[in-house]
Amino acid sequence: MTRSATFDAAIARQAVEWWVTLQSGDATETLRAACARWRAVNPEHERAWLHIENADRRMRHVSGTLGAAVAQAALRAPRSRGRRMAVKAIVGALFVGTGVWVANDPMAVQWLRADARTGPGERRTLRLADGTTLVLNTRSAVRLSMDGDVRRIGLVEGEIMVTTGKDAAHVPPRALIVATTHGTLEPLGTRFVARRIDGGRDACVQVFEGAVRVVPQGAPSDDRASVRIVRAGEQASFSARGVEAALPLAEGDGAWADGMLVTVDMRLDTFLAELSRYRRGYLRCDPAVASLRVSGTYPLADIDAILGVLPHALPVSVSSVTRYWVTIGPSRSVS
Structure with missing residues (x-):
């Protein structure tokens, strides 16, 4: 193409x-x-x-x-x-x-065929037949296949939190796999987040309980050189090429499942890019203020309210022509 x-x-x-x-x-x-x-x-x-x-x-x-x-x-x-x-x-x-x-997003067509999806600012909780709980964050989509020998959750786009069920109706319990275009996640009795945003080159797994085996696309699950086990309290980025070294979870990781965004010394442009996933329209960050830092806990139910308090915490101004076009720029009192 x-x-x-x-x-x-x-x-x-x-x-x-x-x-x-x-x-x-x-x-x-x-x-x-x-x-x-x-x-x-x-x-x-x-x-x-x-x-x-x-x-x-x-x-x-x-x-x-x-x-x-x-x-x-x-x-x-x-x-x-x-x-x-x-x-x-x-x-x-x-x-x-x-x-x-x-x-750069070969699964984009799957969005229209997804079994469950969320729009901007929407969060949705699913309880699957095997007892697994699945929480979809904003702008997320999944395909589900729970009837075969393997329980499979296909992450088309976005971010999901998975709390694995016991699959009590099957003895032994069937394997559960979360599949992305970058590879598969095989939970070992756990609660974890999988994230794949806007066709990014990498995906990410964050483990809160238990452990997750990460298998890059095309790598056999028993290839120790390619496969990495990410344990509780750790996170790791991965691509089809391999898995990065695990890092500690950051403060507030996974807080979106409770409707909160927690930031610690985050760049303003990164902060606004994250907020933009939860609202419609175009949220622009002026390069002049992009490197300012943001820390705090913010409720995701009202993004415009968050934007409204930014000028009280940072030397910035918030201007909007309509609700669909908002720009964060230097404070008008700063030359």
């Missing part, structure tokens, strides 16, 4: 959100100007937007389903489940349906 036919998954979704917003009755000139700024800030934004316009022209006369999805999304409240489902249908029609998607 050539570069011209590939798009970043997050940018594709943002472009569709903007496109749908501009179809609604709320499409003021202010909103149109904010969308224009989003398109101008990154060449990939403009490329995704032009792809939508071109695909829309090609499909307008042949796809009543696409038109219905646009109408449904534009008429619904931005945070409603109905709008989220309509937006996903549009993404599928305009990107997956035309044979193009994300080069």
Whole structure:
């Protein structure tokens, strides 16, 4: 697949959100100007937007389903489940349906086929038939296969916390595997987090109880040189190439499962990138303040409230044209 036919998954979704917003009755000139700024800030934004316009022209006369999805999304409240489902249908029609998607995220098409998923700011708890508890963080999707000889959870995208069940109906209990494009996680009676964000090159496992065997993609599970066991209190990044050395868990790791974000001396741009996963729209960090540090405990239920307190803790200002476009920049009192 050539570069011209590939798009970043997050940018594709943002472009569709903007496109749908501009179809609604709320499409003021202010909103149109904010969308224009989003398109101008990154060449990939403009490329995704032009792809939508071109695909829309090609499909307008042949796809009543696409038109219905646009109408449904534009008429619904931005945070409603109905709008989220309509937006996903549009993404599928305009990107997956035309044979193009994300080069660095080969499982992106699986998002539309996921057995469970969450939208921005949404958290969902599932209790599986084998007794396993699965918590999906914001913007996460999984595929489940629990009927065979192996219990399998496929992490398509995002972040999940797994508390393994005893599988009491089977003697002996079946193996449980969490699969990612980077490799598999084989829990050894445990509670752990698996994270794969926006098609990143690496995935991460954080172990809170028990231990997890990490097997990079393509490596046999008995290959001691490739496989690493990550134990309680440790975390490790891994890719298809191998597993990094385990590091201690950081303070607040896993707090998202309780609706909290805990930071200790985190760069502001990293902090805002994490917050952006929990809200719709574009959250921009001015490079002039990107290296400022943030520490604290923040409730994830209201991201705008968190943004509102930042100027009281740091020399920054928060400006917004609309709720979809927010910029964190230098304090207006600082030259």
